[in-house]
Amino acid sequence: MAIPNEKLQQLLQEISAKAAFAEQQLGIVRAQMASKTRESRVLQLSNTELEALPRETPVYDGVGRMFVATTIPEIKTKQTKEVEGCAKELVNLGKKLHYLETTYKNSTEHIEQILKRGG
Template sequence: MSLSDDTLKKILFQIQASAVQAQKDFQLSQQQISVKDRERKKLELTLKELGAMEGDVNMYKGVGKMFMRVPRKEMEGDLAKQEKELADDISNLNKKSKYLEKQFNEAQSQLRDIFHHAPKAES
């Protein structure tokens, strides 16, 4: 069974478009991972610094253009919660990246198979 040239071109175009889109999405997810990882590290360092402080120290949390005094336990709880959310986001983005990488590799493999099995044109 042979496919017409137009049908083959459409299939190739769809596979190529799929590969390009998967690659773009993969790069975007990698960028998001690095941004979220940086934020998580900042929170981790902040929590470490708060842990090193002794006694009842005044803590202030930025709210819009002002700062509100908050208890130390509440501040540490909020920071720990944010760190956990970022770690979960990073985990989900890593899963998404693996899926997109697999999708890109499959599209590349399909293109290689099509070109490998294509009949050779004679001059």
């Protein structure tokens, strides 16, 4: 059973649009993952530097446009929570990346199948 040309063309356009959208989203998700990885690395490096400081060293935490005096343990606790948040976001972005890669792969395979059958 042959599919009419109009339907075939419409189906091809829909799948092509889905593939293009998935490809665009893949770029965005990869950039977000790189950003979160950098952020996590900066937090880890900062934490390493804090470890080297004497315990009584005055430290400041940025709050909006000002800095507030705080303790090293408070900063470490805050940074640990931020690193955990980054790790969770990286896991979620990894899942999204896998989904988009699968969608893109399936779309391109469907396009190839349509072109082989229709051509």
